[in-house]
Amino acid sequence: MNSTARIATIFRREFAAYFTSPLAGIFLVIYLFMSAVLTFQMGGLYERGQADLRPFFQVQPWLDLFLVPALSMRLWAEDRRTGTIELLLTLPFSVRDLVLGKFLAAWAFACVALALTAPLWITVAWLGSPDHGSILVGYIASALMAGTFLAIGAFLSAFTKNQVIAFVLSGVACFLLMVIGFPMLLDFVSGWLPRTAVEAIAAMSVLTHFESMMRGVLDGRDVLYFVSVSAAFLFLNGIVVEWKKAE
Amino acid sequence: MKELIAARGLRKSFGSFEAVRGIDLIVPAGQVLGFLGPNGAGKSTTMRMLTGFLEPTAGTVTLDGIALADAPIAAKRTFGYLPEGAPAYGDMRVEEFLNFVARARGYVGADARSRVDRSIERLHLEPYRRQLVDTLSKGYKRRTGLAQAILHDPPILVLDEPTDGLDPNQKHEVRELIRRLGDDRAVVLSTHILEEVEAVCTRAVIINEGRVVFDGTPKALDAKAPANITSNRLDHVFRMLTTSDIGGAPRTKAASR
Numbered sequence: 001m002n003s004t005a006r007i008a009t010i011f012r013r014e015f016a017a018y019f020t021s022p023l024a025g026i027f028l029v030i031y032l033f034m035s036a037v038l039t040f041q042m043g044g045l046y047e048r049g050q051a052d053l054r055p056f057f058q059v060q061p062w063l064d065l066f067l068v069p070a071l072s073m074r075l076w077a078e079d080r081r082t083g084t085i086e087l088l089l090t091l092p093f094s095v096r097d098l099v100l101g102k103f104l105a106a107w108a109f110a111c112v113a114l115a116l117t118a119p120l121w122i123t124v125a126w127l128g129s130p131d132h133g134s135i136l137v138g139y140i141a142s143a144l145m146a147g148t149f150l151a152i153g154a155f156l157s158a159f160t161k162n163q164v165i166a167f168v169l170s171g172v173a174c175f176l177l178m179v180i181g182f183p184m185l186l187d188f189v190s191g192w193l194p195r196t197a198v199e200a201i202a203a204m205s206v207l208t209h210f211e212s213m214m215r216g217v218l219d220g221r222d223v224l225y226f227v228s229v230s231a232a233f234l235f236l237n238g239i240v241v242e243w244k245k246a247e
Numbered sequence: 248m249k250e251l252i253a254a255r256g257l258r259k260s261f262g263s264f265e266a267v268r269g270i271d272l273i274v275p276a277g278q279v280l281g282f283l284g285p286n287g288a289g290k291s292t293t294m295r296m297l298t299g300f301l302e303p304t305a306g307t308v309t310l311d312g313i314a315l316a317d318a319p320i321a322a323k324r325t326f327g328y329l330p331e332g333a334p335a336y337g338d339m340r341v342e343e344f345l346n347f348v349a350r351a352r353g354y355v356g357a358d359a360r361s362r363v364d365r366s367i368e369r370l371h372l373e374p375y376r377r378q379l380v381d382t383l384s385k386g387y388k389r390r391t392g393l394a395q396a397i398l399h400d401p402p403i404l405v406l407d408e409p410t411d412g413l414d415p416n417q418k419h420e421v422r423e424l425i426r427r428l429g430d431d432r433a434v435v436l437s438t439h440i441l442e443e444v445e446a447v448c449t450r451a452v453i454i455n456e457g458r459v460v461f462d463g464t465p466k467a468l469d470a471k472a473p474a475n476i477t478s479n480r481l482d483h484v485f486r487m488l489t490t491s492d493i494g495g496a497p498r499t500k501a502a503s504r
Contacts, residue, residue: 086300
């Protein structure tokens with residue numbers, strides 16, 4: 001059996017696991033409800049008088065902050081708590097197969113949630129004539145950002161047997177990765193840090209790249225940022241699994 | 248005879264604590280090896296090294312001719328393993344869980360179904376196949392773990408306390424199964440129950456503080472007890488070999504596991 005088939009086996013198990021508990025349903029309902037409420041109420045989708053989904057994409061990072069850790073928290077912590085990690089690692093899987101299979105299952109679930117917001121897109125398309133290209137880029141950016149947060153959450157989930165701890169750690173880590181791009185914070189440090197350092201900090205922030213993509217331009221550098229940060233955390237995830245497995 | 252399991256010079260340290268201090272285990276086909284020792288002697292740690300869950304600090308493991316360190320995935324196909332506590336996915340039904348293991352072992356479609364069916368039949372799990380693993384009693388959970396381990400008919404079986412939590416009837420059945428499987432396979436099983444060694448094993452290995460203190464047939468183990476001991480002779484030998492109170496190896500440090 002090749003690596004793709006092994007990853008697919010893990011993927012199927014992990015994706016199905018979301019639906020065996022009420023977690024998936026609760027997640028979807030909260031995500032869709034909050035997306036709609038924030039988009040219409042806070043974002044003022046109608047009042048802006050513009051046919052686009054900017055208010056919707058603007059709230060995505062904040063929704064992800066709470067909802068993505070809920071998807072990633074169980075990925076490793078649950079296997080470590082119940083001891084199934086020992087089963088997984090003694091079946092003919094490599095750590096890489098497990099890391100990728102679990103991550104892809106969580107990411108696929110997040111993408112399904114995102115896809116279920118399509119009625120918003122249909123709504124603005126019906127009301128006006130939005131720039132479909134930039135909406136598509138917005139969706140791609142949202143999916144990439146969710147993937148990056150999931151990779152971070154999966155990595156942190158491997159450290160603990162406790163899902164609640166994994167949830168909190170992931171939420172905090174994702175929050176930090178966002179706020180380092182805040183103009184307020186950047187203005188504050190720019191007083192005593194060299195310009196290049198400030199730019200380097202801003203370039204590390206999820207928000208910088210997400211907002212750049214929200215302008216509707218698919219820039220290779222932004223995509224590279226999300227892909228490389230995700231890849232780095234998945235790589236570290238494998239190391240932590242090996243390191244912590246027997247504890 | 249073919250060496251199915253060949254572990255040489257196994258050592259494992261956790262920080263400054265050395266749990267396994269140089270164990271050699273060569274197991275040919277047709278042997279059922281009972282692995283004994285007090286809690287914390289290093290039984291589970293040794294089995295975890297045999298199955299590749301833990302990397303040994305020193306030493307090598309070769310399974311059916313495949314070096315575990317060189318080709319871990321190929322080596323992991325050669326054995327079935329029941330880890331300590333028989334972990335299984337609680338949110339899956341018995342047949343779903345076995346189906347997952349079948350897929351992990353490379354079986355798909357009708358092949359996977361027949362493997363799962365056969366395993367369920369061998370462990371008498373038929374009435375429970377649609378039940379969630381989390382709702383099974385301890386004995387049936389253990390059987391599910393065994394069903395998972397024998398699903399691909401491996402030449403090697405490593406079973407950590409396979410009869411723990413089973414009632415006497417279930418114990419009897421599982422021992423019969425292990426004895427049958429042991430005819431043409433290499434089986435390593437750990438246990439706390441000394442009669443089990445007499446009942447199913449062709450070889451007994453006792454370890455204490457990470458070292459082998461006895462390696463021989465169950466009969467030879469029995470012969471070590473003084474003639475004046477008439478009941479629980481194996482228990483007596485076990486204590487002799489693993490404690491200092493009746494003249495055996497001195498016990499210096501109680502391990503945590």
